[in-house]
Amino acid sequence: MEQEINGKVQKINDEDYEIIKIIETKTYPGAIRWYQDSYSCEIEEAIQAIDTIKKKYGVDHVGLYADIDREDLVLMHSIVRVVALNNLKTSEIDVDEVQKGNFELGNWVVKKTGWPREKAFAESFEAEKEELKRWREMNPNASKGCVITLLVGITSTLSIGSLIAYFI
Numbered sequence: 001m002e003q004e005i006n007g008k009v010q011k012i013n014d015e016d017y018e019i020i021k022i023i024e025t026k027t028y029p030g031a032i033r034w035y036q037d038s039y040s041c042e043i044e045e046a047i048q049a050i051d052t053i054k055k056k057y058g059v060d061h062v063g064l065y066a067d068i069d070r071e072d073l074v075l076m077h078s079i080v081r082v083v084a085l086n087n088l089k090t091s092e093i094d095v096d097e098v099q100k101g102n103f104e105l106g107n108w109v110v111k112k113t114g115w116p117r118e119k120a121f122a123e124s125f126e127a128e129k130e131e132l133k134r135w136r137e138m139n140p141n142a143s144k145g146c147v148i149t150l151l152v153g154i155t156s157t158l159s160i161g162s163l164i165a166y167f168i
Contacts, residue, residue: 019049065113073123
């Protein structure tokens with residue numbers, strides 16, 4: 001079928017057209033959530049699918065961010081974590097900034113919603129706490145692994161230090 005998308009008539013299949021309509025009517029996290037629910041997939045697959053459609057057809061989310069809710073912010077924290085861990089390329093998130101550790105979700109919220117910085121950062125902070133709590137519930141042994149890794153690192157450093165001291 002042919003449809004007009006962004007002022008251009010393009011050939012498009014029914015599935016892509018449905019996803020385009022979701023992108024145009026939902027926020028970025030809302031579209032990711034819809035895709036996950038509709039296709040029963042992991043967040044990584046949903047991020048890649050939504051971003052691929054956005055790039056392929058030149059569509060974007062249409063100004064609904066003023067109504068963003070806590071669930072969207074919590075999901076956005078998950079998206080940022082997944083993007084950072086998996087080095088995904090997205091159109092919403094500056095992957096280089098995430099990798100440098102300079103990405104702040106509060107700045108994204110200010111940019112996308114027009115909220116005052118105080119409100120955006122307060123809401124982002126609360127969403128971050130909620131996402132971290134959910135992540136800990138889903139990964140109860142994660143903190144134990146971090147402690148073990150830390151201990152191995154400290155032990156290795158001390159061992160190398162003592163070897164150097166021995167030879168000096």
